[in-house]
Amino acid sequence: MEKGTVELQVWHQKFLRYLACEGSPPAPGRISSRDPLHDKSSSHSPSSGASQSWFAIGIALIFSSFLKSPDKLNSETQIPLPAVNMPREAEISTNEKQFLKTALTENVRIDGRLFEQYRPLSLGFGEEFGVAEVELGKTRILAKVSAEVTVPYADRPFDGIFQIVTELSPMVSPAFEVNRPTETEVLLSRLLEKTVRRSGALDTESLCLMAGKKCWAVRVDVHVLSHDGNLVDAACVAVVAALRHFRKPDTSVEGEMVTVYTAAEREPTPLSWLHSPYCVTWSFYGEEGEMALLDASWKEEQVQVASFTVSLNRHGEVCQIAKLGGVAVDAVLLLKCTAGATVEVKRISEMVDQKLEEDAKRRDKGGLMAELRAENERES
Amino acid sequence: MAEEGLFVLPGDLIDPSFIPSHPKKPLRLGPGLRHIPPNSILPTVSGQVYTDNRKNSIWVEYNGGRYVPSTNDQVIGQIQRSAGEHYYVNIAPYASNAVLPHLAFEGVTKKTRPQLNPGALVYARVALAHKHMDVELECVSPSTGKADGLGPLVDGMVFNVSLGLARRLSMSKKENSKVIVLDLLGDAGLVFEVVVGRNGRVWIGGGSVADTVLVGRALTQTDEEDHGPEAQKNVVRRLLSERK
Amino acid sequence: MTISAAPDVVLDHLSKADGSASYSYAGYAVTATVNGPIEAQRRDEQPFEAIVDVIVRPAAGVGGTRERHLESILCSTLRHLILLKNFPRQLFQIALQITSVPENDYVNSKLMQASSSQNLSVLPTLFQTAILALVSAAVPMKTTASATTIAIPKDYGSPLLNPTPRQVQTSSSIHVFAFTRQGDLLLSQSDGSFSQDEWDVAHDIAKDVCMEKKREEVDVMLDDDESQTQNMADLIRAEAQMKTDSDLHWK
Numbered sequence: 072m073e074k075g076t077v078e079l080q081v082w083h084q085k086f087l088r089y090l091a092c093e094g095s096p097p098a099p100g101r102i103s104s105r106d107p108l109h110d111k112s113s114s115h116s117p118s119s120g121a122s123q124s125w126f127a128i129g130i131a132l133i134f135s136s137f138l139k140s141p142d143k144l145n146s147e148t149q150i151p152l153p154a155v156n157m158p159r160e161a162e163i164s165t166n167e168k169q170f171l172k173t174a175l176t177e178n179v180r181i182d183g184r185l186f187e188q189y190r191p192l193s194l195g196f197g198e199e200f201g202v203a204e205v206e207l208g209k210t211r212i213l214a215k216v217s218a219e220v221t222v223p224y225a226d227r228p229f230d231g232i233f234q235i236v237t238e239l240s241p242m243v244s245p246a247f248e249v250n251r252p253t254e255t256e257v258l259l260s261r262l263l264e265k266t267v268r269r270s271g272a273l274d275t276e277s278l279c280l281m282a283g284k285k286c287w288a289v290r291v292d293v294h295v296l297s298h299d300g301n302l303v304d305a306a307c308v309a310v311v312a313a314l315r316h317f318r319k320p321d322t323s324v325e326g327e328m329v330t331v332y333t334a335a336e337r338e339p340t341p342l343s344w345l346h347s348p349y350c351v352t353w354s355f356y357g358e359e360g361e362m363a364l365l366d367a368s369w370k371e372e373q374v375q376v377a378s379f380t381v382s383l384n385r386h387g388e389v390c391q392i393a394k395l396g397g398v399a400v401d402a403v404l405l406l407k408c409t410a411g412a413t414v415e416v417k418r419i420s421e422m423v424d425q426k427l428e429e430d431a432k433r434r435d436k437g438g439l440m441a442e443l444r445a446e447n448e449r450e451s
Numbered sequence: 452m453a454e455e456g457l458f459v460l461p462g463d464l465i466d467p468s469f470i471p472s473h474p475k476k477p478l479r480l481g482p483g484l485r486h487i488p489p490n491s492i493l494p495t496v497s498g499q500v501y502t503d504n505r506k507n508s509i510w511v512e513y514n515g516g517r518y519v520p521s522t523n524d525q526v527i528g529q530i531q532r533s534a535g536e537h538y539y540v541n542i543a544p545y546a547s548n549a550v551l552p553h554l555a556f557e558g559v560t561k562k563t564r565p566q567l568n569p570g571a572l573v574y575a576r577v578a579l580a581h582k583h584m585d586v587e588l589e590c591v592s593p594s595t596g597k598a599d600g601l602g603p604l605v606d607g608m609v610f611n612v613s614l615g616l617a618r619r620l621s622m623s624k625k626e627n628s629k630v631i632v633l634d635l636l637g638d639a640g641l642v643f644e645v646v647v648g649r650n651g652r653v654w655i656g657g658g659s660v661a662d663t664v665l666v667g668r669a670l671t672q673t674d675e676e677d678h679g680p681e682a683q684k685n686v687v688r689r690l691l692s693e694r695k
Numbered sequence: 696m697t698i699s700a701a702p703d704v705v706l707d708h709l710s711k712a713d714g715s716a717s718y719s720y721a722g723y724a725v726t727a728t729v730n731g732p733i734e735a736q737r738r739d740e741q742p743f744e745a746i747v748d749v750i751v752r753p754a755a756g757v758g759g760t761r762e763r764h765l766e767s768i769l770c771s772t773l774r775h776l777i778l779l780k781n782f783p784r785q786l787f788q789i790a791l792q793i794t795s796v797p798e799n800d801y802v803n804s805k806l807m808q809a810s811s812s813q814n815l816s817v818l819p820t821l822f823q824t825a826i827l828a829l830v831s832a833a834v835p836m837k838t839t840a841s842a843t844t845i846a847i848p849k850d851y852g853s854p855l856l857n858p859t860p861r862q863v864q865t866s867s868s869i870h871v872f873a874f875t876r877q878g879d880l881l882l883s884q885s886d887g888s889f890s891q892d893e894w895d896v897a898h899d900i901a902k903d904v905c906m907e908k909k910r911e912e913v914d915v916m917l918d919d920d921e922s923q924t925q926n927m928a929d930l931i932r933a934e935a936q937m938k939t940d941s942d943l944h945w946k
Contacts, residue, residue, distance in 0.1 A: 461835070495837070514942035
């Protein structure tokens with residue numbers, strides 16, 4: 072608990088130092104030559120003019136988001152550990168821990184990836200609308216969206232209800248027990264919440280049917296089927312893709328009457344979607360967290376000294392940044408990680424867009440959908 | 452019906468003519484079979500039936516599932532804790548711990564026994580596997596008093612493979628197992644040591660970090676993608692070309 | 696709503712579990728993992744046999760009474776198949792995740808709605824997936840089994856195999872049966888009003904679908920016609936054989 076507060080102060084000091092010396096290129100200082108991002112093309116080098124301004128924005132963003140919600144950050148480090156009486160979670164041996172660490176100092180990852188290399192990411196959709204399955208290496212996640220008409224919250228009469236629910240079941244590992252959230256699970260659901268819900272990706276006002284009386288409640292259930300590291304990134308892709316794929320029943324309002332049409336009566340309509348944020352997670356290794364790895368596998372996660380998740384959309388707008396606990400990591404490295412993340416997010420974003428398009432084409436044989444949609448619009 | 456490698460599901464009837472009948476030796480039932488008195492022998496898993504007329508034995512060959520200890524298997528265990536005169540050792544995730552007496556190492560006394568911390572790895576033989584008892588391990592041969600390669604594993608890296616591959620790697624006849632990656636890598640001049648645990652854990656060490664990773668990747672790829680000898684050659688060729 | 700004609704099976708696709716299977720048929724889809732034999736908790740363990748723990752999770756919403764009901768039915772059925780006596784003090788854990796249920800295009804369904812007929816119609820898919828996952832995990836079993844749903848329509852029409860939700864709605868009773876490959880009845884659950892004769896008819900149809908045919912019969916059937924319904928026992932055999940063949944490619 073105390074750790075979180077102390078770290079926050081360290082953070083602030085570092086940023087202040089950077090804000091103060093913004094004009095001069097920051098000395099690479101603690102970034103070792105092994106740093107993968109440092110070896111990248113010059114466009115990411117801190118000394119180039121274009122990235123200079125980007126850096127300033129980045130700093131401001133991070134800074135403001137941290138200033139605004141220091142209490143949030145603290146509360147997140149306060150998760151109680153569950154009582155342990157289930158089968159022990161598998162732990163990796165001392166030999167493996169030591170080997171993983173040594174290998175990283177020699178620039179080697181055990182699966183042969185580069186430090187800043189993602190595992191193969193694939194996305195598939197189910198027969199029905201609103202189901203997306205994501206595979207990231209051996210991590211597998213299924214997201215399912217459902218909607219029903221309900222009464223809006225009294226204090227938000229013009230908004231619909233939007234909920235993301237994650238539960239790690241014994242399917243992932245016998246060490247998880249039903250209805251007893253673990254730390255992994257709480258962190259996962261909070262990060263998804265911050266990334267997708269609080270960034271306003273879904274227009275909740277469009278879910279309102281009759282102010283204060285009737286609205287849609289949209290719910291995303293995230294099912295983790297297999298956990299081989301980096302649940303957050305994979306789950307985020309699944310949630311965003313499932314929501315964009317989802318179609319809710321069409322409705323009409325006449326006076327006090329809300330009519331919900333079945334799929335046979337009227338073609339269901341997509342949700343009002345504003346932007347697609349994706350998470351990118353880095354994990355840090357070494358005494359002072361000087362080595363950054365993208366998309367850590369489960370074994371790699373077991374030896375990380377800190378991790379850092381940044382959420383952004385393809386325009387590079389940062390929605391959320393979380394570095395929860397662990398050792399303090401140099402700010403320049405974090406900024407570089409964020410820069411690396413923008414590239415990664417563009418790639419993920421293109422992949423999701425393409426898959427959604429392919430699926431739409433597959434369903435829309437002979438342009439029938441477009442015709443029906445036009446008909447819907449005329450009627451309403 | 453009587454052919455080697457016949458596919459069976461649990462509960463299938465095995466043709467009596469297929470079951471070896473040696474005049475003197477008792478019939479030995481291998482894994483995946485059960486005997487229902489008086490004379491039914493039924494498979495309990497899905498796999499292929501094989502027989503050995505010389506040893507008068509019959510068994511089901513299959514891959515997959517969880518490691519279930521069996522006496523004389525050599526396994527790689529992870530020390531969980533030490534209590535009293537024993538180490539408690541994990542040989543499969545979430546399974547009950549096996550017991551390794553402090554004195555079951557080569558030439559040790561109470562004073563000279565190895566100090567193993569939780570998380571350390573040992574290569575051990577299953578001394579006792581009975582369903583009503585805790586599994587017992589030993590790192591010394593009870594007859595010769597020698598370690599025979601058993602004992603604590605220092606440094607190196609563990610890679611998880613399927614039980615089938617672990618079995619093939621520990622086969623005495625290399626040509627039957629059709630795993631040639633290790634030989635190919637050795638021929639290519641890589642230096643490494645391999646320890647195979649029947650519980651699906653393979654320890655690789657003794658060489659440089661990069662080579663250890665390369666050997667591990669070659670093994671896991673061979674395992675996951677069901678590579679035959681030709682494909683294994685390709686994997687090795689590709690991995691070696693990546694090596695600087 | 697499209698119902699895929701052929702059942703779709705994937706075995707052993709989740710690397711972390713001892714065994715896993717995904718199975719979809721008639722609009723229902725379930726993914727299952729099996730872990731075991733693993734250490735049972737002290738308070739649960741049985742000194743002379745293994746315990747079986749079945750967890751059913753709905754596609755949307757939180758699990759409730761309906762899932763507990765399904766779990767207890769599945770648990771008591773699967774106990775008869777697994778060789779529990781070989782693994783005293785151990786635990787077999789079977790986690791079943793429903794990933795898709797057929798939608799009824801003519802009704803707007805509520806999320807938490809649970810009528811017992813809906814309950815039952817997902818049961819065969821759960822059962823079938825559990826069996827496939829157990830085979831994939833090489834859990835020692837006495838035999839394999841399969842299950843199916845039969846609906847008896849209100850208008851005394853012919854019984855329907857694997858009914859759609861709309862057919863379930865308009866039927867007077869639905870029946871779920873599970874048989875071992877040898878044709879022994881393992882599970883029978885019925886809902887609605889029906890006569891003994893109707894039950895007998897449903898029983899016979901289900902048995903025909905779930906029981907493995909003898910070789911000679913299969914040959915005759917192949918000549919019959921193409922609308923032959925999928926035999927569940929054959930499906931399990933084919934999938935298991937495919938897995939074994941690829942696992943033992945080196946033999």
